Amino acid sequence: MALLEVYDQALPRVYGYLLARVGDPPLAEDLTAETFLAAVTAARRDQVSVSTPWLIGVARHKLADHWRRLARDRDRAEDLAADLATGSTGAAEDPWEVCLDALLARDTLARLGPHHRAALTLRYLDGLPVAEVAEHLGRTVHATEALLVRARAAFRRHYPGEPQEGRRP
Structure with a gap:
């Protein structure tokens, strides 16, 4: 047939x-x-x-x-939440970060601008080192590190329940 x-x-x-x-x-x-x-x-x-x-x-x-x-993808989202909660030192920087939820992390990531979303996705979900993220984005390593700092800050600002400036969580 x-x-x-x-x-x-x-x-x-x-x-x-x-x-x-x-x-x-x-x-x-x-x-x-x-x-x-x-x-x-x-x-x-x-x-x-x-x-x-x-x-x-x-x-x-x-x-x-x-x-x-x-x-x-769920495991990677959980890894992203854990990485963003603990930072690179392994210790939680803010109390609210300890309780990051993977689903909320994924939703928050989707609300970010494309450059922040791309940087965080490549770095944390795909697990690429900063140099490879830089290569994919067509940036220098230093520019990519700065972008990741801004992207993490944007993620924290958009995360539901994020503490406002001057308020304690």
Whole structure:
């Protein structure tokens, strides 16, 4: 059976399989697209006979990959929260920082400007050293260090429940 025929037949089943497990239509659509892209790649290499059951298996693997990615992102967000709470010395600088929540950290990161978000993401979520962050951002190491200082300060200002100037947490 030609790939387009399999696509027409399998699309509703693959999408339904994924939607039932993730409950989010846009995410199910993305995972379905990834599944069919894998099918096209495999069909071009003549590695498999593409069928609906095979596609459901690929979808299962794509879903597992997605869950692993979420877990990795959650762990990185928790690491970011811990790093920002303790600073580079390992000791908490402010009492409120000890209680940083990973989900709030992720939301706060999303509200930052793109330059601050990029610097913090590369440094803390991706775990890159400052020199590599500088290279990715097209900056000098010293300029990147200054950017990271400003980005951490912006993060703290935007973090919900952040103590205001002159007030104790």
